[in-house]
Amino acid sequence: MRRARAFIAALRAYSDHPDPLVASSNFIALLVASNQPFYPLYLWWLVSTDIAPAFGTFLSTPFFLAVPALARRSTLAARALLPLTGICNTVLCAKLFGVHSAVEVFLIPCAVLALLLFRPGERVVAFAIAGLAFLCFLLLHGRYGAPAVAYTAAEYAALMRLNAVSAAALTTCAALVFSNVLARAEGSAESGSSQKSG
Template identity: 35%
Template structure:
C-alpha cells in the first residue's frame, strides 16, 4: 500500500487555523457565562465591522465610497471589550450594549436615517436584556432604555448624513440591515441558551 504524503503547507495552514481558533476561544472565555457571552458578541461584531464597507458597496454600489469606510471606526473598541472583562466583568457587560448604541448612532450619521440603520437599536436592547441577572435589573432597565432614548432623540434631531444615498441604494441598505439584525438576534438566542445551560450546571 502506498503511503499518502501529507502536504506540509496544508499542515501548517491547519495548525495556524487551530491555533487562531484556540486563541479566540481563550480570549472570549470567562468563568461567568454572561461575561463570556458578551465577549463573543463583542468579538463577532468587532471582527465583522471591517467587512461592513464591502457589504455597503455591494448594496449601494460605487456611491458608497469612501464614506462607507467610516463604518469600521468602532471595531477596535468592540475588540477591546474582552480585554476589559479580565479586569471587570460587569464593566465589560455594560460596555457591550453601550458601544453597540454608540456604533448605531455613528453609523446612522455615516449612512443616513434612510438606510434603516436605526433598526440596530433593537438588538442593542435585546443584548442589554441578555447580559444581566435579576439582581441587576435596575442596570438592565437603564441599558435597555438607552437605545429607545437614542432612537427618540434621533427621530426629532436627525443627523445630517455624511453622504446622501439615492432611493434605490437606501432601499437596499434597509434590506441589508434587516437581514443582519435577524442573524444577530438569532446569534443572541444561541448564546443565551448556552449561557443558561452553563449556569444550570453550576
C-alpha cells in the same frame, strides 16, 4: 494551517471566561468586531460603490475587541461596554448614512443584549442601557442632519434590507447564545438535583 489553528486557539483563550454570561458577551463582541471589516464589502456589493461612510464603523472596532480584556478587570463593565458600544456605533452610522438607511434598527439588538447580559441583581444597569437605546431613537431620529452620502431611492431600499437582515441576524445570534447558556444552567441544576436524590 498551524498559524490559523494557533490564531483560533488564541482567540478562544482571549474570549474564554468562567462566567457563562461574560463568556457569551465576549463571544458576541468578537463576532461583531470580526464582521465589521466585511460591512463595506456588503455595502459595495449590495448597495453602491460609494462606501466611504462605512469606514466610520471601524471607530467602534477597538471597543468591541476590548470587551474580553475589560472582563478580566470588571465583568460588569465589560458586559455594559458591549451594548453601549453598539448604541454609539448605531448613532454614528445614523449620522453617516441617514435615517432612510434604517440603520437605527440596530438599536433593537443593543437593547436586547442589555436585557440578556445582566443578572436580576444588576437590572438597574440593564434597564438603563436598554432605555438609552430607546431614548437615542426617540430623541435623535430625524435630527441627525444631512447624511455624509445621499443615495438614490433604490440604493436606500437595498441598504434598508441589508441593515434589517443584519440586525435580525445579530438578534437571533444573541438569542441562540443565551438559550445555550440557559440550557447549560438547567442541565447543571438537573444534574445537581439527581446527585442529591441519589
